[in-house]
Amino acid sequence: MNEILYLVIPCYNEQEVLPETSSRLKAKMSGMIQSGLISPDSRVLFVDDGSRDSTWELISKYHEQDPLFSGLKLAHNQGHQNALVAGLMQAKEHADITISLDADLQDDTDAIDKFIAEYYNGCDIVYGVRSSRATDTVFKRTTAVGYYRFLKLMGVEIVENHADYRLMSKRALEALARYDEVNLFLRGIVPLIGFRTSVVEYERHERFAGESKYPLKKMLALAMDGITSFSVKPIRLITTLGVIIFLVSVLALLYLLIIKLMGWTVAGWTTVMGSIWALGGIQLLCLGIIGEYIGKVYKEVKHRPRYIVDTFLNK
Template sequence: MPQHLSVVVPLFDEDEVLPLLVRRLRAVLDRLDLTYEVVAVDDGSADQTPVLLQRYRREWSQLRVLRLRANAGHQAAISAGLAAARGDWVVTLDADLQDPPEVIEQMVHEARSQEVDVVYGVRSDRSSDSWFKRSSARAFYATLRAAGARDVPDDAGDYRLMSRATVDAVGALPEAHRVLRLVVPSLGFPSATVTYRREPRAAGRSKYPLSRMVRLSLDAFTGFSLAPLRLATWFGLGGFVGALLLLAYALVSKWLGFTVAGWTSTVVVVAGMGALQLLCLGVLGEYVGRIYATLQGRPTYYVAYDSAGDDSALEGEHIPRERPHQ
């Protein structure tokens, strides 16, 4: 029989915070009037995380360990957990305890009382984050809204509860590098929100440096919206109009006899137009790269081990299966 609730937790080198996570998460789930499983996705950890997971699994029968062969990235690890989860409801939760597990109880209550498919965890207080992270997050969500992602809740990361219908719909999508915080709202399923205060990281260090944040942002924009392509088109049109105006100015100046050798203006115009062209080529390259990766059809992750011994945990992307939804 399927579990009522699955909690998917991606982990990458989290041996410092794992004992705290297990203690708090187990206390929350044990007091719920639900059967449950915790799908801990070990995303190629090189520290003591695999050892600790096996130790806790002997003490906690509801803990299920899913180990990937190599580090596949945060979003891919969540996708692997969603593919393996058997619950009628599935919660995705990061291991750093910045998103408190205690909110799961409220999420379940909202899903039951409002009969919705998705409950988003929204950060109402981000004072524990740095100024740069808060500012970049505001800019990220503002840009998403400008690009047409109006259904994405502000300050909602990857902490959410989803129904089985939502999980199966996400798994059926053909996208290889999906960004779930955009994909799930785009489905348009009935949803609700719960708010919470974002806490400081309980232990360890962040696994999301600036380079990964930039990569995630690029995947989000190129995977969700055509606005960057249209922006490149407008840049091209603007450059063409500017060139026509400059040509008209040069012809009029020559006709009036005001032509003067202008090295500075020439360099500025050439450099500016070259920068616009390179920007447009970069935008086009991002989309061509996504098309190329999709055509290759390479799996985004490989499952090396599943403690549940489930033969359906195959290598590669999720293969949708019929499951009852309550």
């Protein structure tokens, strides 16, 4: 009991939500400290991912006013996943437990007590899983369900309806640190660690203020990372598709030879043009999928740092 907990919260242009977020998290952490659930050395670690507004100024002010708040400033914007890993790796040096959550108050903070309880029951990783998607639009709900099913079809091990709201023990973080790939998809990496895991269900709230930092474009990019980082099935599908098209072309050739020998004359313009467009589209699609993998290999072999820390505030 009485372990040191760090809440790790990536922030990008979150000046509108930070006042309310810091207030609620302070009340939550103070209550757990007073009850003896966590150590007084526990902290709320805000990670500024190269924000362009006053996010870092607010983090610095909270740190000066109360040592409960810590701040980590990255040299420039590296993306949510890299910012989250930066915070987790920094927290690993000071904490026994970390819980990652978003700054927009959509993750139910009341579930934190359940996370801690599961940890004390022997779990190294606890996943926060949404109990429903009632707050999502029909489009987002439909695409999310389809995405998780598609990932499983591609052979990716992933916890359905789980984002990045999770608890990780120090031992689990040390194991995570051994995954040094540049293309990060934590929802796929963490299940690979192993160790004992558990699930805590929670209701996801509406965003308190501001706009989502994950528009459709970023969601699609994250989805592509999830597929291409953990599965080679798309490449194998290309091979299968190539074999099928080859067999179909052989049958088509035999058919054309037969009708020619029988003296039938068919204009065939529509068939020829349709075949050209179809095959051209398939070839471009296949090249695009191969290009995604080559691009990932290109990024990995350069082995550039995933993030660079500018400032770390911690009392």
